[in-house]
Amino acid sequence: MNISVKVQGAEAAAEIAATPLAELNPAKVSRFYDDTIWPVFERLRREDPVHFTPESEFGPYWSITKWNDIMAVDTDHEAFSSADGITLVNLEAMAEQIKVMGERRRGGAGFITMDEPDHGPARKAVSPTLAPANLQIMAPMVRERAGEILDSLPIGKEFDWVDLVSKELTAMTLATLFDFPFEQRRKLPWWSDMVMNMPGHGPVESWEQKAAAMFECFGAFTELWNQRVNAPPGNDLISMMAHNPATRNMSVETYQGNVILLIVGGNDTTRNTISSSVYSLNKNPDQYAKLRANPDLVLPMVSETIRWQTPLAHMARTATRDVELGGKTIKKGDKVAMWYISGNRDEDMVERPNEFIIDRERPRQHMSFGFGIHRCVGNRVAEMQLTIIWEEILKRFPEIKVVGEPVLNWSAFVHGFESLPVIIPART
Template sequence: MATALEIDGLDLLDDVETMPLAQLNPARAQRFKDDTIWPVFARLRREDPVHFTPASEFGPYWSITRWADIMAIDVNHEAFSSAQGIALPNLEALAEQERVMGPRRRGNAGFITMDEPEHSKHRKAVTPTVAPANLALLAPLVRERAGQILDALPIGETFDWVDMVSKELTAMTLATLFDFPFEERRKLTYWSDVITNLPGHGPVRDWPHKFEVFGKCFGRFDAIWHERLDSGGGNDLISMLTQNPATREMDREQYHGTVVLLIVGGNDTTRNTISGSLYALNKNPDQYDKLRADPGLIPSMMSETIRWQTPLAHMARTATRDVEVGGKTIHTGDKVVMWYISGNRDETKIDRPDDYVIDRARPREHLSFGFGVHRCVGNRVAEMQLTIIWEEILKRFPDIRVMAEPTRTYSGFVHGYETLPVMIPRRH
C-alpha cells in the first residue's frame, strides 16, 4: 500500500492538467497552503464533476465540485448523513486520537455531526443566543470594540492584520457569546488553531501537545458547564445548553463536540473573511475604489468575499444508501465531499466566477454557509461582525495596503490565512 507521502507526491509533482484523473487528490492540504487549488477544481468541474479518489491520507472519497450537485446533496440529509463527521478525516489523526483517547462514538463536532431529529433538538438550544434580537443587543458592543481595535493600530509601519484585527475582533465576540473571561479571550483563538491544525502546523508541536491542549480546553469548559448549571445561567451559549431539556443531559463527548463546533465556527469563518476581504480588495483596487466611493456596498462586498474566499472549503457526508449523482453510483458507506470552494466558482452558475465583483446582482448567491438542516447557525453573527468592522474601517482609513502575500493555512477544510502583512499610510 502506498504511504501518505507517496500519495501526496502524485498530484503535487505532476501536471494537474495532464495527470490521470484517478491520481488526482483535491484535498491535499499543501495545495491550499500554496494557493494552487484552482486548476484542480476547474479541471474536475470540466471533466469529472463527481470524482472518486481511491487512495489518500483521508482514505477513499468522492469529490462533488459543481453547484447543482452540491446543492442536491446538501439538502438531502436522509441519503447523506453527517453522523460520521463533516470534514474529511485524516487517517493518521484518527489513529492517534483513538490511541490516546480511546474509540470515539462520532466525529466529535457536536450537533453538526448529528442527523435528524437529534440534530435540530440540539441546534435549537443555542439558536436564541445568535438570533437577530440578541445580535441587535450585541452589535453596539461589537462596534465599540471594533473601533478600539482600529484606533490602536500603528500608522506607517507594517503589522499583521490577521493577529491584530481579524483574530482580536472574533475572539472578543466569541468570548461574549460564551460569557468567557474577556481577558482570556485569546485562549479561544489558540484552542481553535490547535483543534484545526495537524502537528507541525499552526501552534501544534506534536500529537501529545495537541491532545494535552484538548484536555485543558475541555477541562475549562467542563468547569463552565457546572458553573452555569449551578447558577441557572444567562443567555450565553453554554447557559443555553444547560437550560434546554434536549441538551441538559447530554454526555461529555457530545458536549465537548459542541464546544469544538462553537469555538471553531466562531473563530475561523469570520476571521478569515475579515482577512480575505482586505486581501481581495487590494488584489482588485478598482473594487476597493468602488467601496470607498459607496460604503453602502459593504453588505454586498461582505457576501462577495464569503463566496470568493469560501472560508470553509468543504463539508463531508456519508451515503446511507446507494445514490446516483451525476451519472455515477455512490454506494452505501462512501465518504462524499461537497467542495463549496469549487461550487462557488462554478461557471455554469455564476457569471465571471473567478472575478471579485462587490456589486454583483445577487451577491448572497453562494454556498459558503451550506443549505438544508445544517445551514450555518452563526451566519448572522459573521455578517454582523464583517459589516461593522468595514463600516468602522472606512470611517478611519482611506487606504490599507497589503505589503506581501499572506501565509495560508495548511488545511483542505479551513481555507484561511495565518498572516497578512499590511500597512496603513494615514488616517482620515
C-alpha cells in the same frame, strides 16, 4: 501577485492538466497551502463533476464540484449522513491522535454531526443566542470593540492583520457569546487553531501539546457548564445548552463536541473573511476604490468575500444507501466531499465567477454557509462582525496596504490565513 507565485501557479496548472483523471486527489493539502487548487476544480467541473478518488491520505472519497450537485447532497440528509463526521480526515493523523489522547478524550459529536431527529432540538438550544434580536443587542458592543481594535493599530509600520485584527475581533465576540472570561479571550482562537491543525502547522508542535490544549479547553468549559447549570438561565451559549431540555442531559462527549463546533465555527469563518477582504480588495484596487466611494457596498462586499474566499472549503457526508448522482453510483458507506469552494466558482451559476466583484446583483448567492438542516447556525453573527469592522475601517483609514503574500492554512478544510502583512499609511 509576484512573479514566483505566477510561475508556481503555471507549473501547478500544467501538472494538474497532465495528471490522469482517476489519479486526481482534490484534497491534496499542499495545493491549498500554495493556492494552486483552482485548476483542479475547474477541470473536475468540466470533465468529471462527480469524481471518485480511490486512494488518498483520507481514504477513498467522492468529490462533488458543481453547484446543483452539491445542493442535492447537502439538502438530502436522509441519503447523506453527517454522523460519521463532516470533514475528510487524514487517517494516519487520526490514528496518531487517538494513540496520544484516547478515543473518548478527543471530544464527541456535536449537533453538526447528528442526523434527525436528534439534530434539530440540539441546534435549537443555541439558536436564540445567535438570533437577529440578540445580535441587535450585541451590535453596539461589537462596534465599540472594533473601534478600539482599529484605534490601537500602528500607523506607517508593518504588522500582521490576522493577529491584531481578525483574531482579536473574533475572540472578543466569541467570549461574549460564551460569556467566557474576557481577559482570557485569546485562548478561544488558540484552541480553535490547536483543534484544526496537525503537528508542524499553526501553533501545534506535537500531538502531546495538542492533547494538553484540548484537555485545557474541555476543563475550562466543564467549569463554565457547572456554573451555568446551577444558576438562573442566561442568554449565553453555555447557559442555553445547560437549561434546554434537549441538551441539559447530553453526554460529556456530546457537550465537548458542541463546544469545539461553536469555537471553530465562530472563529474560522469570520476571522478568515476579515483577512481575505483586505487581501482581495488589495488585489482588486478598482473594487477597493468602488468601496471607498460608496460605503453602502460594505454588506455586498462582505458577501462577495465569503463567496470568493469560501472559508470552509468542503463539508463531508457518508452515503446511507446507494445513490445515483451525475451518472455515477455512490455506494452505501462511501465518503462524499461537497466542495463549496468549487461550487462558489461554478460558471453555470455565478457570472464571471473568478472575478471579485463587490456590487454583484445577487451578492448572497453563494454556498459558503451550506444548505439544508446543517446550514451555518452562526452566519448572521459572521455577517454582523464583518459589516461592522468594515464600516469602522472606512471611517478611519483611507487605505490598508498589503505588503507581502499571506501565509495560508495547511488544510483542505479551513481555507484561511495564518498571517497577512499590512501597513496602514495614514488615518483619515
